Amino acid sequence: MQAIGIIGFSNSGKTTLISRLSECLEARGLKVAIAKHTHHELDKPDTDTALLMSPRRTVIGLSNTKDGKGEAMIHWGHPCFLRDMVPLLDADILLVEGGKAIGWLPRILCLRTTPELLTALPEGCKALRPELALATYGDNTLSGLPSFTAEDLDALADLIVERAFLLPGLDCGACGEGDCAGLTRRIVAGERTPADCVASRGAVEVTLNGQVIGLNPFTAQMLSGGIRGMLGALKGMAPGGEVVIKLKDR
Numbered sequence: 001m002q003a004i005g006i007i008g009f010s011n012s013g014k015t016t017l018i019s020r021l022s023e024c025l026e027a028r029g030l031k032v033a034i035a036k037h038t039h040h041e042l043d044k045p046d047t048d049t050a051l052l053m054s055p056r057r058t059v060i061g062l063s064n065t066k067d068g069k070g071e072a073m074i075h076w077g078h079p080c081f082l083r084d085m086v087p088l089l090d091a092d093i094l095l096v097e098g099g100k101a102i103g104w105l106p107r108i109l110c111l112r113t114t115p116e117l118l119t120a121l122p123e124g125c126k127a128l129r130p131e132l133a134l135a136t137y138g139d140n141t142l143s144g145l146p147s148f149t150a151e152d153l154d155a156l157a158d159l160i161v162e163r164a165f166l167l168p169g170l171d172c173g174a175c176g177e178g179d180c181a182g183l184t185r186r187i188v189a190g191e192r193t194p195a196d197c198v199a200s201r202g203a204v205e206v207t208l209n210g211q212v213i214g215l216n217p218f219t220a221q222m223l224s225g226g227i228r229g230m231l232g233a234l235k236g237m238a239p240g241g242e243v244v245i246k247l248k249d250r
């Protein structure tokens with residue numbers, strides 16, 4: 001799965017951009033997932049289902065309509081980290097609204113003109129970490145970054161399909177860049193690639209619903225050694241070869 005953050009100050013047009021980009025990407029046959037960060041409570045309509053939601057309570061909603069359609073949702077009444085929820089997603093591309101602190105995916109900076117923003121540029125933009133950005137969107141530009149507007153959304157979608165990526169977010173430092181944001185910065189600059197993430201290609205590969213789960217190198221070595229040790233006594237087990245174990249639904 002690929003991922004891109006849409007980052008900007010309040011009222012900079014992030015939600016509108018994500019909505020339009022989703023349509024653009026879906027028109028190309030891609031499955032889109034969206035994650036939205038907010039400092040407020042999530043919008044909950046005045047419904048029976050919302051009545052069941054409360055802090056520390058998990059609510060599952062399952063809808064199967066007579067026309068064969070349906071939808072499902074899980075509401076956790078406590079904060080979660082996006083990194084832990086990514087394996088649940090069934091999508092080709094994840095669009096993340098907000099989350100300035102997230103350094104394990106690249107970003108598009110939403111720079112719609114507001115008087116406050118204009119006076120804040122470029123100093124204010126430091127908070128948006130332009131070193132992790134592939135491009136800007138809106139009326140303002142930043143030197144060194146390609147800029148897009150509503151007129152060239154298709155070109156922005158092309159850039160995202162070509163360059164969006166997702167690192168595991170373990171901040172293990174095994175790639176030599178200190179943390180995931182360090183490698184993201186180098187990938188965005190064209191100096192390294194996502195394949196340089198050591199945690200994504202260790203001695204053990206674990207996938208959940210097809211999504212690779214990053215393991216820090218120490219954990220991967222421990223798992224690899226333990227599994228090989230257990231399997232070593234089995235007839236036909238030769239040392240050194242690739243071992244594939246699949247845990248299927250029960």
Ligand code: SF4
Pocket residue numbers: 167168169170171172173174175176177178179180181183196197198199200214
């Ligand atoms: S090796 Fe991968 S998971 Fe570890 S810091 Fe580098 S990018 Fe992040």
